[in-house]
Amino acid sequence: MLVQTRVASNGNEADTAAGTPASLTGLDEAEAQRRLARHGPNAVAGRRPRGLIDIVRGILHEPMFLLLLAAAGLYLVLGDIGEGLFMMAGALVTIGLVVLQEARSEQALAALRELAEPYARVIRGGAERRIPARDLVPGDLVLVGEGERLPADGILLAGDALTVDESALTGESVPVSKRPTPDGAGKATDPEPGGDDTPYLFAGTLNVRGQGMVHLMRTGAATRLGRIGASLAAIEDEPTLLQKTTGALITKLGALALGFCAIVAVTYGVLRGDWIGGMLSGITLAIALLPEEFPMVLAIFMALGAFRLARHNVLVRRAAVIETLGAATFLCVDKTGTLTENRMALTTVWRDGKAQDLRDSGELCAAMEPLRTALLASAVRPVDPMDKAIHEVRAQPPTELDGTGAPLRTYPLRPELLAFIQVWADPQGGVLYAAKGAPEAILRLCRMEDDQRAAMDRVVADLAGRGLRVLGVASARDTRDSATAPEALAFTFEGLIGFADPVRPDVPQAVAEAKRAGITVAMITGDYPATALEIARQAGIDTSAGVLTGREVAELDPEGLRELARRIRVFARIMPEQKLALVEALKANGAVVAMTGDGVNDAPALEAAHIGIAMGQRGTDVAREAADIVLLDDRFPSIIGGVRLGRRIFANLRKALTYVTAIHVPIAGLALLPILMGLPPILYPMHVILLELVIDPVCSLVFEGEPSERHAMEQPPRPATEPLFGTSQIVLGLLQGAVVLGAVFGLYVWTLNTGLPEVEARAAAFVALVLGNLVLALADAAEPGTSVFDRRRLAFWGIGAGAAVIVAMVLYVPPLASILRVSSPSLSWMAITVTIAVLAGGWFGLAKRFRSAGASSNEQRTSA
Template sequence: MKLTADRPDASAPPQWHAIPQAQVEQALQTGAAGLSEAEARQRLAQHGPNRLAPPKRRGPLLRLLMQFHNILLYVMMAAAVITALLGHWIDTGVLMAAVVINAIIGFIQEGKAESALDAIRAMLSPHAMVIRDGRRREIDAAGLVPGDLVALTSGDRVPADLRLVTVNALRIEEAALTGESLPVEKSVDAVVADAPLGDRYSMAYSGTLVVYGQASGIVVATGTATELGKINQMLSGIRELTTPLLRQVDRFGRMLALIILGMSAATFVLGIWWRGQPPADMFMMVVALAASAIPEGMPAIMTVTLALGVQRMARRKAIIRRLPAVEALGSVTVICSDKTGTLTRNEMTVQRVVCAGHVVDVGGIGYAPVGDLSIDGRIIAPDHYPALAMAIRAGVLCNDARLCDEDGLWRVEGDPTEGALLVLGSKTGFSRQGGEEAWPRLGVIPFESQHRFMATYHRDGDGEPWIFVKGAPERILDMCSAQLGHGGERALDVDHWRRMATDTAAQGLRLLALAYRRAAPLEDRLSFADTEAGYVLLALVGIIDPPREEAIRAVGECHRAGIRVKMITGDHVETARAIGAQLAVGVGRPAITGAEVAVMDDAALRRVAWDVDVFARASPEHKLRLVKALQSHGQVVAMTGDGVNDAPALKRADVGVAMGMKGTEAAKEAADMVLADDNFATIAAAVREGRAVYDNLKKFILFMLPTNGGEALVVIAAILFELPLPLTPAQVLWINMVTSSTLGLALAFEPAERGIMNRRPRPPGEALLSGFFVWRVLMVSVLMMIGALGLFLWELDNGTSMETARTMAVNAVVAAEMFYLINSRFIFAPVVSREGLTGNRYVLLAIAACIPLQIAYTHAPAMQSVFGSTDLTLLEWAKVVAAGLLVFTVAEFEKLVIRRTRLAAHFSQVALQGDSHERPSVRRCHAPASPAGHRPECPLRPGLGPSGPAG
């Protein structure tokens, strides 16, 4: 979907936020008495009900059948057909059960994903207070039509998009729609046509929440025409992407299926035409070949590995909603994070107090009243600074919020900005309760957006009158003629305060000014006549929603892991830039706004998306376009968010991450993962687990393919050289059932390797099998063939019976797989150590379980009658073990050669660069990031893939 900026167009909907009230009423043919009932019915028939239409969905039967359209399931079903042809009905039942279970799991997960749209529709208000025929009445919100006059009050959810016509101190929580961290003050004045969504102060949008004041507005859009409806349409039109692993496995499965089919057909033809074998015999040989090559256990092992990753992530507060997302986390190259509540605490905090003679820094973050006040790094006592002490008192007394302590968890009831002033007071020992007992409130002028200040009237302990005001700096400055400093009151230095306001705002801080007047009201109660002039300016207060400390550490960890972190927020650009600087996001790079994104075409945005890390005042369309632009660069994108405005981007991203505590249901339903603790640091932990899962999957594949390949080479060699078949089809299936599944499953339990977060993300297009992996598979396959086929021919040459030779060949393959399982724990690092041999108890348990099965296969009369096996002597068992040790020894030697070759190549590179005095581990591991955010690998921590412990 290509998104461009709004352009004047006769067919485009009116820019209601930019049209004066009178013109809105004229255009919609409404007024102070609202619509008539007859007119409302006519418009309802024309525009339809005020609800979001359900999307077109596939029926349950089609959804279920589509779950079987998977190359891995095709491979499993092919294996089931082969086992059925061989009469192994138990194996057939197990394989088909695995196919059905996989399909059912996919069916359930798809049903859950579709509920994201239901969650958005649930945000619409069920009722609305409407004025029709001059009378107020409550109706079902679905009956609203354009032109209706709707009344709003505190606590209401806005039922449709409204153009406000009357406002009384109205503040609306729009974070779920725009990402704005604070409730937005509304007015009736028109704004510029190109104002971003968060700056359209004359509008109230469907699904947002009124937190303070009252208002009335004219309905200008209903149902799918609302901003919420547009998000719903975007969400329903987004195609979910598969994960990198699923794409790789799909390619790998298709390639493997073609290779097996081609190899089997070629073997069948050569056996008949070249060797003259009977077709019936060749068919059974080809069945044995196919059975040995098909990785029956791969889908099951992949599911188990991912499921174990889900469990480990759940213990770290990361709830996975879609199984493949576990692995996708490990390949993430870019994290696009929302700011409010994700990187920040969503708790406004005073960080700076500017008085006439000094600038005070305030320590501590969030609502917990812990932190020191300091000047130039020196901790101070506020009582020694009269202007500071009086400013703190004014901020606490001229305040309607409440600071609550619930079992050590601090929260604010009321406006977050006022809450920040209460926290500042508590840090200095001045609470609102104690302050109002000594300085009781006798009058108040509530905050209203048109006046931009709040005032309260008090008397101190001596009975002296005080009026405190707080509000927008420019408004308070107009009321002041003096300022309070160390030496008392003196004339106001307007230029100084304006410079300080500009400097503080440039740091991303929201500003409030505090002032007082020592006088009683002119009349019995406080009125606007008492706020015209004669005030003394106390201070400017800088407030910000600070970043989480753990988020700062997590961003650093992501950077070390080669993951680029981008912040996409609906907040103001100065605030976004300041938070980004504290998080080390976008430092030294420009920050751009949603308005700038809107005028870019897709090609321009693709060029900008990678270079810019901070995007402010971003709308849902902008977030979605940015995710697409990054994906067009080949990046694997994780998108975090908590609002309904984030849902389209969450769904489109490779990994959508929603906040569990503060997130909307729409965001959670659209996401692949939910953070139970709303902590960005949990994402870094989840990425670590995701990388470990991918490591384990590759280890399993690197274990499985040589074992299957060894069996296949044994069969192929026997056919091509007209040798007796060392393995019968039934014996091949026994080996696959006992080893590939039982032994390989142990690799799913491998712990994450040390230094796993010091690697660069794997390239998104990286093949599942690299050139090295192909070499390793061929090498181990040949070693297994040599051990099994060589032992088989040796025993036949010595006069051993066919049954005994085959029994030894089967056990030689199984023994080689047991030893190679230990090799497979680390791909490059040696396993001849205590950690390598005993670090995964599940490997030992799997081998311990496999040994008695092989003993039973060899010596149990029932197994001998089924598989044609015979008893072996101790000497024959020793030969079997020697065949297994051959694979283990050569594989460890190969690792040693690779490590030494890499180290030698590294020293050669250092010598060529004339830098032979620097330690290689320092030089390589601390090299700067590449343009793609990747860091070079350290040769002493072999890491072109999963590498084992740092050496």
């Protein structure tokens, strides 16, 4: 049977012989590649990444660089060609350095976009594959599950009756139903979104319930979503709160700098009669006052920090969450696939009072009927780990189970009935309903008496106590296929099946690390309480307070739930909506909550949590869109690794911003104080340019690459209300800068008073300022206990070597020395200069070492 559709409205013509839905073979790879070349990638038009021209244009709009260019132009107009050309070259080098760093950020963001690319399950050549959604082509057969977004426009061929949220295209909040059309023939050549009981599916819409197979008709720009791609591309990302705050600060300081520029120029001109010198001094002070590194540092840290997290399998969807990671105090995690290996193995079958271990060789006669029914109640193309485990048992003789055809009807899991039911044609006549699911749901379908339920509960508890995930299995027959609701039938209980899912070997160590870091770990699962307690015990989670079940959560008032949430760390039989109640209770207790989730109904809890964590492999698109970060490997240790990296990024960013504040104090002070005191100027714009060549890479490379603090994961989380850059950091930066300013200006006055020529005094002050800033950067960045020559500090030593070469050229190359109005002082004065600079910049590092040594000795005395 061939599916032939022609779309005249947009030029994307689906190929004839697009597939053979009857045999479900799909396209072969060669044909798929030909169509991909013809139709292009399945991607909606997005914003073009910033290229070099865009980056340069943005940099030239910054006040700092405008002032540099203005100063260079002023020198050229005054006729001092050498100084003007030097200023122009310095400005270009500074701009080039910033461009390189911005380009590095763009490369990191491009890599993140590639990691965040959605995937789709497609049938090609008769085999199911997982490929990037951008590689889909017209004619592909795509499998969609509950909670997934449709990757392209197509027709529903087979599967359940889907419930699809098309509000992204229609604006209607009520989901619509979609019915399969077995022959695959669409009646409309260009169908409109909306309307019930149609087979048409559209890119960007969300499958709320059911699973099925879709024959793709349009991809990329030809889809309904693609037609509005231009408007989507025009939507700009909102800056974070920190970026907005920083931008406002830069604006205020810019206005202040321009005001000072005017005041200094007028004062200099009036008092000294040198209006040109006044203009240059005013520009120098304005450049010195502008902390233009703030936005650059924030952008680079956020981009590279997110990239570092992605390399540890933590994909950041919202940059602001990097700030929050270090403050997390309570971590709520799923059991299956996060703490455990998600490698389900069907190991046990219970029937008629006897439990049989399938790993033992022997007859499986007693287990045959529950296994057969469980297979009939599993997806034909399994995705769920338990369904896969059941199929694996079927593939092993001597079970010889069937269930390889197609069911007549499927009833998916519902909150009110946690059982998956499929209806099959019975060769003996009538239909067979096969059900598997939570034991309590299966027992309800079987309409067991209370005493029978109590007995079965004890059996389930015994199996769950062994760490098994337990499901019930039941069946029912009907004389004909009349679409009877399962609850209306009396099911026959077939038995119980148990799955083993071992705890990941690296989980206990990660849980222990979280405890040392002051983070409470809780497990929230839909599994049986006894199973949850056993897995929690193996993982190292506190089980002393017992377990709280979903039924008990539903019966508690908010105050009662808050009280129990302070003590209990294991939550079992929890429905997705109850996760939200737990998040709210923990937040009310003052916790900073990180919550994992993977299902459609987990989205509210992920949104409500301070840090929503979605599963990248088994999670739904809804969960991923609601989350702040996505685990690419679904492993618990990756979460702890993300917290560790989050703390490192936060600490290093705070150090960098403190350093940026500190370095502008001596630069601004040395530009202003000589004018106020009637001394020869120390700094001219060309000196500031040379300083920027050192400062910019130090801010973005040295601090960003600094290793984690040695005891970072042995400290409690920082308070959630503590800002990244608050009063204490500003005061510290001002203090550090004031010390360097006092030392350098004192050296300058001392040299002048001893009769040293102005050019030598200026040289000594400039060398002291450069060296003092470098030493201060190392003192701020380095943590006690790590070697100063750690290989991860290669960037610092590289910048230091570059700065030494620049200073040497300035002092000992006559043309440069003439342009910068300096002359090399004597060796004795150079030794004094170096000593003063090291002490002025390094005192904070010594203070940190003494404090660290004192803290270590106190810990040793306490432990003794």
